[in-house]
Amino acid sequence: MSLLAIDHLTVHHPGGTRAVDDVSLTLDAGRALVLLGASGSGKTTLARTVLGLPGRGTTVRGSIRLGGTELLGLPERALTRVRGRRIGYVPQDPSATLDPLRRIGTQLAEVLRTHRLADTRQAARAVALPLLTAAGLPDPERAAHAYPHELSGGLRQRAAIALAIAADPELLIADEPTTALDTLVRARILDLFTTLRTRCNLALLLVTHDLSAAARIGDTVAVLEEGRLTAVGPAQELLRPDKGSGRTAGGEIRGSGNGESELLAVGAHREVRAASGREQNPKPTARTGSEPAAAPSPPFPGPLVASEGEVSK
Numbered sequence: 531m532s533l534l535a536i537d538h539l540t541v542h543h544p545g546g547t548r549a550v551d552d553v554s555l556t557l558d559a560g561r562a563l564v565l566l567g568a569s570g571s572g573k574t575t576l577a578r579t580v581l582g583l584p585g586r587g588t589t590v591r592g593s594i595r596l597g598g599t600e601l602l603g604l605p606e607r608a609l610t611r612v613r614g615r616r617i618g619y620v621p622q623d624p625s626a627t628l629d630p631l632r633r634i635g636t637q638l639a640e641v642l643r644t645h646r647l648a649d650t651r652q653a654a655r656a657v658a659l660p661l662l663t664a665a666g667l668p669d670p671e672r673a674a675h676a677y678p679h680e681l682s683g684g685l686r687q688r689a690a691i692a693l694a695i696a697a698d699p700e701l702l703i704a705d706e707p708t709t710a711l712d713t714l715v716r717a718r719i720l721d722l723f724t725t726l727r728t729r730c731n732l733a734l735l736l737v738t739h740d741l742s743a744a745a746r747i748g749d750t751v752a753v754l755e756e757g758r759l760t761a762v763g764p765a766q767e768l769l770r771p772d773k774g775s776g777r778t779a780g781g782e783i784r785g786s787g788n789g790e791s792e793l794l795a796v797g798a799h800r801e802v803r804a805a806s807g808r809e810q811n812p813k814p815t816a817r818t819g820s821e822p823a824a825a826p827s828p829p830f831p832g833p834l835v836a837s838e839g840e841v842s843k
């Protein structure tokens with residue numbers, strides 16, 4: 531049984547916009563699923579619906595099961611327990627989850643105590659430092675004492691990731707978590723997700739409009755267009771440029787819609803061009819001050835960006 535099973539999910543926003551249209555996907559423990567699509571394609575609505583936060587006045591149909599538990603229709607109190615405890619959330623802007631007025635360590639301790647994973651301040655502190663280390667903060671003691679504004683953008687996002695994984699969730703949902711970061715830091719944060727997923731058997735649902743981020747995360751990619759699932763498949767297949775043509779298979783693969791890595795049919799090509807030198811996928815680098823070194827790059831053919839009007843914003 532898959533950890534996450536989304537079945538025939540349809541979400542209407544007030545006013546009638548069908549943001550998610552009959553989407554079925556699955557995600558297993560320890561695996562990654564990248565939701566890739568242009569602005570307005572429904573990625574955030576889908577991810578937030580899994581979190582139980584589709585938005586006021588939305589109509590949701592279908593099914594979302596986490597480890598066999600149906601999430602749709604759960605009372606708010608039960609959903610609150612699921613969020614944080616079973617599903618961790620990393621937003622684009624870490625200030626959405628970090629309180630600017632409290633130290634990082636205090637915020638981590640609160641999450642641990644809320645979910646009854648630590649009874650005392652001392653116990654919470656004992657867990658907080660390894661969590662900050664796991665999130666790649668090079669000086670966890672300092673980070674624990676810091677207020678969010680005292681950390682660089684990359685380290686702040688790592689602190690938000692530490693908060694998201696504090697309760698040892700089974701699923702991590704990250705919505706454009708690297709969009710605000712520069713290219714090098716972006717690669718390192720993406721590699722951190724891969725490290726967490728493989729070391730902690732954490733399933734990752736990553737929302738992005740960025741093909742290079744999708745390629746770096748790898749595993750399975752699901753392409754959304756106007757709320758519909760138009761392709762599902764392994765990143766290596768879906769994002770690989772055809773030899774010499776500069777196109778990917780992403781536009782020509784029709785997914786089965788059930789999240790399995792099966793490539794069923796061939797249609798029109800989606801044009802993709804290689805990035806310029808400045809956008810090159812960064813190679814692993816030595817530690818440079820505040821940011822720890824990146825993990826080795828995944829075996830993808832190189833940097834990719836969508837052509838104008840396609841999957842990039």
Ligand SMILES: Nc1ncnc2c1ncn2[C@@H]1O[C@H](COP(=O)(O)OP(=O)(O)OP(=O)(O)O)[C@@H](O)[C@H]1O
Nearest residue numbers: 543544547549568569570571572573574575576585
């Ligand atoms: N609260 C809302 N009320 C009405 N319509 C909404 C609301 N939120 C989103 N929408 C609409 O739903 C559709 C999907 O939006 P959504 O934000 O899920 O897409 P997205 O792919 O995440 O885009 P982006 O990358 O720009 O965030 C869009 O047409 C959007 O205008």
